[in-house]
Amino acid sequence: MRTTEPAQLFAAAKNGDRAALARIISLVERGSQAGAELSRMAFSRAHDTFTVGLTGAPGAGKSTLTNSLVEVMRRRGQDAAVLAIDPSSPFTGGAILGDRVRMQDHALDPGVYIRSMATRGHLGGLSVAVPEAARILAAVGFPTIFIETVGVGQVEVEIAEEADTTIVVVNPGWGDAVQANKAGLMEIADVFVINKADRPGVRETRRDLESMLDMSQPGPWRPPILETVAQDGKGAEEVIEAVMAHHAFAESSGLAGRRREARLAKELSRLAQAMISRKVETLLGGEEFSAAIAEMNAGRLDPRTIANRLIERL
Amino acid sequence: MRTTEPAQLFAAAKNGDRAALARIISLVERGSQAGAELSRMAFSRAHDTFTVGLTGAPGAGKSTLTNSLVEVMRRRGQDAAVLAIDPSSPFTGGAILGDRVRMQDHALDPGVYIRSMATRGHLGGLSVAVPEAARILAAVGFPTIFIETVGVGQVEVEIAEEADTTIVVVNPGWGDAVQANKAGLMEIADVFVINKADRPGVRETRRDLESMLDMSQPGPWRPPILETVAQDGKGAEEVIEAVMAHHAFAESSGLAGRRREARLAKELSRLAQAMISRKVETLLGGEEFSAAIAEMNAGRLDPRTIANRLIERL
16 A cells, blocks of 8 residues: 555554555654654554563563563464664664564564664654654554663663663673663663573572662562573563563552653653754754854854854744 | 953963862853853863863773873973863762872872863753863863763763864773774774783784774774873873874864864754753743643643644744
8 A cells, every 4th residue: 555645554554554554654754744644643543552661781682582572462362563673773764684584473473563663763863763653553553562672772771761661681690780780770670581591690690680679769669570581482471470560550550650741741852852953953054154153163253152143043 | 269250260260270260160061141251262262272082991091091191291391181071970060089189190280280070061961061171271271181081981982082182092901992893982093092001912902903993994094003001101102192193194184174173063063952952841841831741641632743833932
C-alpha cells in the first residue's frame, strides 16, 4: 500500500500490514506533514501502552534476553514489539542485519514486530523518536513494547530510564555490578537480571547488587534480582513475572502516572527546543547574520551580542 | 577589591590581583549584568590566546603532566594558566581540594594561575564557560592556557578538541591506545604523550598508536608521539617543543584561523540555544501552558501541537 493517507495507513497497519506499519514509523521519523498527522493520531489512539526498557553493558546479552521475553509473551498469547536502539549505528532507520537474523525467529508470527532505531529522527533525536514509535506500535495493537539498548551511553540510559519498567542486565563476575553502578544504572533499575547465570560469580554479583541496593535511598519498591540463561530461555518466565509485578505496583501506587507525566513533559520540552534549534541554525546560517559573524571572527563583535540580536529577531 | 565595575576589575586583575581575576570569572559564569559586560570586554581584549587541551583516561597523569608543562613555561620566562575541567565534580566553581594542593607549587608565583571549573555555568554549560574563562585569562595577561580534563566524557573531549592544540595522554601497556581510539581521541590528537614511560609496554603502545595513525585519514600534520615521566618532569621540554611546533604549523597553514572560527560559531550557536532553552522552560512552566499540559497528560492534546503553539508564542 503506497498511500500516505494517515487513516488508511493506520487501518492497514492495524490489520497486520507490516509495510504500512514500517511506513508510519518512517514518516513520523522524517517529520513530513503526513508524519505529524500520524504522530497525532498515534497519540490519541495509544491507550495503555506498556514499555519495558532493557539496558546494560554491551555483550550482557540484552538482545537474547529480549528474545526470550518475547517468547514468554507469545506463549501467553500476547503480542509484543521490540524497539532496538542503537544510536551509534551508521544505518538510518529500518532493520539492521542483526535484527533481520533475529526476526527470522518470528518472521511468520504476526504477533511480533521488531524494529531497529539508529536514526536521530528529524527532531530532538532518539529520545523523542522512541516514545513516538512506541505510541505508534501501541496504537496499532502492540500493548507491550520492549525497548532494548545496545550500550549504556547517555542517550540509551535516558531512553531505558523513561520506560514504564526498566530492566538492568548484568553478568556474573567480579566488578560487573560495580560497573553498572558507575554507569548510573542502580538508580534506574526496577528489575535486575543476572544473565549468563550458568557462569561462575553469580553469588558475588548478587551480593554486590544487594549491598548497593542497601546503601541507596530506600523506596517503596526494592528491585528484585533475577537470574537467567537467556540463550536457553531459562528464567525468562520469572523475569516477565517480576516485570508484571512492578507494572502492577506502579499502576496502583500512582508511580506509573507520575512517570508518564514526567516523560511527556520531557518529550514536549525536547520537541520545542529541537524545533527552535532548527530555527536558530537556519537564522545563523543565513544572509542576515553573515556580516555579524564575520565581525565576530574579526574579533570586533562578541558571541553574546550576536546571540542577543538573534533572540530579538526570533 | 569588592567593586564590580568591569574596567576597574580588569585593571586590578591585570596588575596581578588574583581575587579580582577570580571574581571576573565567577561573575561571567553566573551571568549577571556585570558578567555580560566583562565577557564582552574580555572578548575585545583577548588577542593571541593560545589554548592547549589535555585529555585522556582518568589516572593517565594529566594533572602531573600539566604541572610539568607549566614548569617548562616558567623556566622559559612565560606566564601560564590552567583550567581544570571536571564536569562530574560536585563543587561549584572555584578551586577544589586537589588544585589547592597543586597550587601550592605555584602559590607565590604570579606567573601561574590555576582554576577548576566544575560548574555548568549559567548558560550553555562548560563548553561555553570554558572558552569564556580562557578569554578572560588571555585578556588579563596569560597568553598560554592549558585546559586539562579529568576524564574522557563527551563534554570533556569536546572541550579538549576545541583547543588550539590538543594533547592526548595515554599510558604504556596493552590496550591503552585501543581505548583512546574507542573514546574518539585519535581524531582529535595533535600531539600524543605516552606518560609513565618508565613502565613496561611503551614500545607496544607506540606501535599501536603508529598503526592507528597509519590507518586514519592522512593530513598535512601527523601527530608526533612523545614519552614522558611527568612526575620527574622528564620529557616535558620535548612536549612543549611539539606543542609549539604544532602551533606554528597551525598558524602558518591557516588551520588555527579555521579552528578559531569553527569554535566561535559553535559557541555562538550554543549560547543562542541556551538562552532560548531558558525561555522555553520558563514558558512551559508558566501559567499560560498549564492547561495545555494538563490536556496532554489526559491524552487529549499531543506534544507536537503544544510545541507548535509555544513556537508561535515565542
